[in-house]
Amino acid sequence: MKQMPEFKIAEQPYQSRLLIGTAGYPNFHVMTQAIAASGAEIATVSMRRVKFTETSGENVFALLRELGIKILPNTAGCFTAKDAILTAHLAREALETTLIKLEVIGDEQTQFPDVAQLLTAAETLVKDGFTVLPYCNDDPITCKKLADIGCAAVMPLGAPIGSGMGIRNPYNIQIIRELVQVPLIVDAGVGTASDAAIAMELGCDGVLLNTAVAKAHRPVLMAEAMKKAVEAGRAAFLAGRIPRKLYATASSPQVGMIA
Amino acid sequence: MKIRVNGEDREVRPNLNLYELLIHLGLNxxxxxxxxxxxxxxxxxxxxxxxxxxxxxxxxxxxAVQGG
Incomplete structure (x- = not known):
């Protein structure tokens, strides 16, 4: 698929349009294999307090660096702009990256974003020099505002985080595609390969997923499936699908038949 | 003196600097x-x-820890 236009975030080109999370795998070994199978060049991590009782040396930062994967820290678990901003600054200092997946959660159960807090945090972090990739609702107006603020991409949810419900509102995703010029990445909700393909067929620039791979019975195989789905969906989008019609149009010639 | 580290109260010697605190906590x-x-x-x-x-x-x- 080398002929495809490049996928860029903040001027940095990437071959892969699949971004992957690092949470919830059976173990580090499976995670490493799944990331490799996915072809992803960007992987997310969270920022958490150091535990002083910890003895294990498993260090996701060191591992991803070793694998040559670009690290995208998130602000998961933050419920206020204030906490998200501090978390972003800590992440920048700890991981030496200006990339931040900005999450400001409004509700524990749905994990839906708090839009007001998200916009406030995005504005501050853009001013502070971050490359802000906000996890947001599939709301065209919110996405437009985030793009206007200067976010490097918009990342609307397809469905609630970890729900595996797929792209619940493809029409909104389509409208968002038309409204914003920055990269559009569906983040959250993908349950299986066809969901990722649908997101790409709608014109998204990329897909960010985690649970669908990490919690699959065979994470490495699902990672490979997601890679193919994202590539297939992108190709189908570029190829241009035929319009939907209610009735048949025969594809074989209608003349020269017997009898 | 009393300080709070990652949400827990700790008693440390006065005038400790941050670097010394990290060592004190067993971090490199x-x-x-x-x-x-x-x-x-x-x-x-x-x-x-x-x-x-x-x-x-x-x-x-x-x-950093594993995250989505």
Whole structure:
């Protein structure tokens, strides 16, 4: 698929349009294999307090660096702009990256974003020099505002985080595609390969997923499936699908038949 | 003096600096991937040795973990 236009975030080109999370795998070994199978060049991590009782040396930062994967820290678990901003600054200092997946959660159960807090945090972090990739609702107006603020991409949810419900509102995703010029990445909700393909067929620039791979019975195989789905969906989008019609149009010639 | 580290009260000797605190907590300050905030301000690594702590300072020490 080398002929495809490049996928860029903040001027940095990437071959892969699949971004992957690092949470919830059976173990580090499976995670490493799944990331490799996915072809992803960007992987997310969270920022958490150091535990002083910890003895294990498993260090996701060191591992991803070793694998040559670009690290995208998130602000998961933050419920206020204030906490998200501090978390972003800590992440920048700890991981030496200006990339931040900005999450400001409004509700524990749905994990839906708090839009007001998200916009406030995005504005501050853009001013502070971050490359802000906000996890947001599939709301065209919110996405437009985030793009206007200067976010490097918009990342609307397809469905609630970890729900595996797929792209619940493809029409909104389509409208968002038309409204914003920055990269559009569906983040959250993908349950299986066809969901990722649908997101790409709608014109998204990329897909960010985690649970669908990490919690699959065979994470490495699902990672490979997601890679193919994202590539297939992108190709189908570029190829241009035929319009939907209610009735048949025969594809074989209608003349020269017997009898 | 009393300070708070990652939400827990700790008794440390007066005039401890941040670098000394990390050592005291069994962390290797040279280890990459950790960041520290004191009273909600990030303190860059280059300032750990000069950043003095005061009574009731609130210290947050964080690192990357697996996340989505």
């Amino acid at each position: 300050p040279a280890h990459p991937g950790i960041a520290v905030a004191v009273d909600r301000e990030v303190v860059p690594k280059t300032e750990w040795q000069t950043k003095g702590l005061r009574e009731n300072s609130e210290v947050e020490i964080i690192r």
